[in-house]
Structure formats: C-alpha cells, structure tokens
Amino acid sequence: KEDPWMNRIDDSLQLFMQICSNALLKNVHLVLFLNKTDLLKVKLNTGLKVWKYITSFGDWSNDYETIVQYFHAHFLQVHRRNNENCQVLYTHFTSVVDTKATQHIIGNTRDSIL
Numbered sequence: 001k002e003d004p005w006m007n008r009i010d011d012s013l014q015l016f017m018q019i020c021s022n023a024l025l026k027n028v029h030l031v032l033f034l035n036k037t038d039l040l041k042v043k044l045n046t047g048l049k050v051w052k053y054i055t056s057f058g059d060w061s062n063d064y065e066t067i068v069q070y071f072h073a074h075f076l077q078v079h080r081r082n083n084e085n086c087q088v089l090y091t092h093f094t095s096v097v098d099t100k101a102t103q104h105i106i107g108n109t110r111d112s113i114l
C-alpha cells in the first residue's frame with residue numbers, strides 16, 4: 001500500500017528494491033516501466049523544479065532528459081545492488097495514454113521475453 005506521507009519516487013524505489021531482492025525473482029530479468037512521462041513534461045512546462053521535491057537532485061539541469069536519466073540511474077543502482085545473478089534490467093519510459101507507443105513497447109517487451 002502506498003504511504004501517503006512518502007515521496008512517490010522514494011516509495012517506488014523502495015517497492016522496486018523489494019522486487020529486486022525477492023528470492024522468487026532473483027533468477028529473472030526485469031522490465032521496468034517509468035510511466036507517466038507525459039505528466040512529468042506537463043509539470044515541467046508549468047515551471048516545476050525537481051530539486052524542491054527531491055533534494056538530492058541538487059544542481060542538475062531541470063530538463064526532461066536529465067530528470068528521467070537521473071531517476072533511471074537510481075533504479076539501476078537499486079537493481080545493481082540487489083542483483084546477485086547478473087540479471088538484466090530493461091527500462092522503458094512510458095506514457096500509457098499514448099496507446100500507439102505503448103502497443104509498440106509491449107510488443108517489443110513480449111518479443112524479448114519469448
């Protein structure tokens with residue numbers, strides 16, 4: 001269950017850590033969807049500053065590419081630290097309201113799994 005007091009990114013990272021360190025999942029490759037990229041873009045256009053919500057973001061440039069790579073690096077780090085068997089982490093930046101792009105990504109993901 002989501003903790004209403006916790007920053008959503010921290011909450012997601014914690015959940016992801018539990019997934020990565022779960023004994024049942026230690027021998028599988030994982031696919032990570034960093035979703036709602038459209039909402040991030042909208043918020044950035046309204047002037048949102050990431051450092052106000054994530055203090056560790058510090059002086060990084062407040063542009064979309066830097067921000068998603070910053071988040072991605074955190075998830076990669078969690079995966080690396082909880083990945084004894086050298087499993088692969090596939091990451092996709094998604095906006096599932098874009099059904100065409102999502103269909104394409106799901107298709108690619110299914111092909112990779114098969």
Ligand SMILES: Nc1nc2c(ncn2[C@@H]2O[C@H](COP(=O)(O)OP(=O)(O)OP(=O)(O)O)[C@@H](O)[C@H]2O)c(=O)[nH]1
Nearest residue numbers: 002008034035036037038039040094095096097098
């Ligand atoms: N704009 C936008 N809305 C989305 C996206 N993904 C989900 N939503 C919407 O967000 C709401 C919550 O959807 P859920 O499927 O519960 O997604 P979730 O990731 O569990 O969302 P949270 O409860 O916000 O953590 C719904 O109204 C969805 O339509 C997205 O990529 N872009």
